[in-house]
Amino acid sequence: MPPRQTPLPRPSTAAVPPDTDGAATLVLCGDCDALQVAPKAVGWILRLRCLRCGAELPRMPDRYLEQASGPTLLLLLLGTTMLVLVAALTLPILSIEESGNLVTVNVWGTIAAFQTQHLTPLAVLMGTTTAVFPILELACLSGLLACANFSWASSVASRLARVVGLVRPWCQLDVLCVALLIAARKLAGPYQVRLGLAVPCLALVLFVDHATAPLTGSEVLWRRIMDHGRDAKTGPASPW
């Protein structure tokens, strides 16, 4: 008698649905394309790795999003982080004191330094990687959560998710923080150097950004978006 096999979610020709109340789902590794069964994320600490190449499989702790107030709280967190980011770009990031004169600079001033030296491509590059794209990423993630909270069309949400995927590799706030240390060390000889208020703000933004990185692939989030869309008769019925 053949051994009894454990039933798994079966793929259909349209879509391979995630199991709604089961313990696992099928995933493709983004790095090596291996099809594998992944357990459902149960808490903040679960990290999944591909069984073939070891790449981390992005999973959002869905249990948090399943709570009624989960997306609303996350939306508030991301909105606040966006304000903190705007403050971080505006507040002084580094200042030097030279014979009684205090020179202070913020991120916008740093970008403008390229512009005043007629190096517009560098100004554009730095402006996009340290200001425009990080704000855009946070705004799109907030929009995605707003789609889950309110009855916005799922097509809007998909566009926002794609924008997040496009701009995320180009966000370089972490590089800016290390560059800050290098500049401070170089200036430490002839000048008195002080780090500005923007530094803790940048650290907070980086932390929240890292924690919410897998949000766009959350099954629970997309189910909520689709349910709202179906209620509002703006989108097709959910495939599961």
Place this chain on the structure above:
Amino acid sequence: MASHHGPWARREDWAGLAVVTRVRNGRELGLYTCPACRLLLHTERPIDEGCPRCRARLPGRGIPALRRDRTTAFLSAAALLLVPANVFPVITTATLLSRQSDTIMSGVVGLWAQGSAALAILVFFASIVVPALKITSLALLVASTRWWPGWRRLERALLFRGIERLGRWSMLDIMAMALLAALVRSEMARVQIEKGALAFAGVVVFTMLASEAFDPRSIWEESVSIGPRRVPKLDRENRRALPKLGGWEGPPLQM
């Protein structure tokens, strides 16, 4: 996870015993992931209808050869710009008494002479080693994907992941220069950014574009076709094979 070769993955189970599992690629089964919401989809589904979950436009799996050519083009541009980026000065420091232009390498030497050995090593790696390493590694990956597809797959995958993580740090020097130029602008001293910085920024941008254009999944394919490949349908055999895939050995799975 311990090792893999070809379609087999060797890993450790929960009891620490080695388990060899047959792994199949999504392309082999005609499966791919929605770029917006990461829903698993089959290519039998008409692309025009979009993703059933988020209604995103579906690009399909793309043509490997085209992605490879795009990577090669970006890499060539980065390699060409690497020469002026390292030869020409990137920054000039002018004081009342002197005027000194620095290339990336002389900036590293200056940091070392100041006594900041750790920062000098950091800048040396971020600005000189990483861009050169990224260009040579990506060239190796592109060449191996085309001519030696079965050669050291795991090591190549790890190499790609490593350079993808490290590559973005090449912007470090550019940002540090911007901060210096913004702060030191008095009559006594002034920092001027030179055209070499433009070439260096070009290297950074083109290497980032090259690594984005490269598809790491092509490392794990048996052979890469030149044109679009005919995708197998989910026939009865594949449908039966699907539940056997993967390495899930936890609690019983429920439907």
